[in-house]
Amino acid sequence: MGDEGKADAIAQNIERAAQRRPNTTPEHETITRDTNIIQTRYINPLHTIPVLDDNGFLLGDSHAIMIYLIETYGNDCSLYPDDVKKRARINQMLHFDSGTIFVRQLRICLPLFITDVKVIPEENLNALIEAYGFLETFLQNSTYIAGDSLSIADFSLIATVTNASALVPLDEDEYPRICAWRKLLEALPYYYINKTGGAAFKALLEEELSK
Numbered sequence: 001m002g003d004e005g006k007a008d009a010i011a012q013n014i015e016r017a018a019q020r021r022p023n024t025t026p027e028h029e030t031i032t033r034d035t036n037i038i039q040t041r042y043i044n045p046l047h048t049i050p051v052l053d054d055n056g057f058l059l060g061d062s063h064a065i066m067i068y069l070i071e072t073y074g075n076d077c078s079l080y081p082d083d084v085k086k087r088a089r090i091n092q093m094l095h096f097d098s099g100t101i102f103v104r105q106l107r108i109c110l111p112l113f114i115t116d117v118k119v120i121p122e123e124n125l126n127a128l129i130e131a132y133g134f135l136e137t138f139l140q141n142s143t144y145i146a147g148d149s150l151s152i153a154d155f156s157l158i159a160t161v162t163n164a165s166a167l168v169p170l171d172e173d174e175y176p177r178i179c180a181w182r183k184l185l186e187a188l189p190y191y192y193i194n195k196t197g198g199a200a201f202k203a204l205l206e207e208e209l210s211k
């Protein structure tokens with residue numbers, strides 16, 4: 001299977017993992033964060049999606065899942081190559097997603113979803129804008145986020161950036177590199193997966209903000 005085929009298979013696997021949501025993290029649990037539901041705690045104590053079930057091997061966290069899928073089924077796939085330095089760069093960006101930009105967008109949207117407070121604190125918006133700045137700088141030296149070819153770091157970050165831009169739109173003049181990178185990803189044949197998720201997130205957000 002070529003890299004594109006592998007990427008497609010991985011994307012489909014991630015989609016399948018996300019579709020498990022009704023069985024693993026029902027919506028009411030997500031909203032109320034009901035920690036008493038034993039089954040969900042067993043599947044993923046954090047109550048978050050996605051969760052991968054690979055023949056009984058349960059794994060949470062999208063970053064860990066993508067690495068697992070490639071290491072199990074990818075065989076030196078260019079999305080996460082064996083080369084140590086290339087991997088290190090991809091890992092750096094996966095951690096940037098998890099530890100910086102995703103957290104900053106979560107800090108804005110979680111209170112909107114789980115509390116009655118519908119006002120977004122200025123400092124939280126500024127923290128996300130600062131993260132956009134970091135991303136723009138990272139993209140100064142490469143076409144994709146972790147080098148000159150597509151990697152799983154692009155998959156992680158495009159999902160976060162799509163949702164974040166529903167909170168703070170991306171201005172093309174201010175963030176030309178992020179917008180050019182986003183266009184590259186939008187052209188991928190399996191981009192519809194992110195598009196669907198992004199649209200669902202935006203609709204949920206608008207619903208919350210209209211309450």
Ligand SMILES: N[C@@H](CCC(=O)N[C@@H](CS)C(=O)NCC(=O)O)C(=O)O
Pocket residue numbers: 025029030031033046047048049050060061062063098
């Ligand atoms: N670092 C985790 C974050 C997972 C996460 O926070 N997922 C959100 C949806 S994007 C979720 O399930 N939230 C439910 C909750 O926090 O209760 C990952 O990459 O999988």
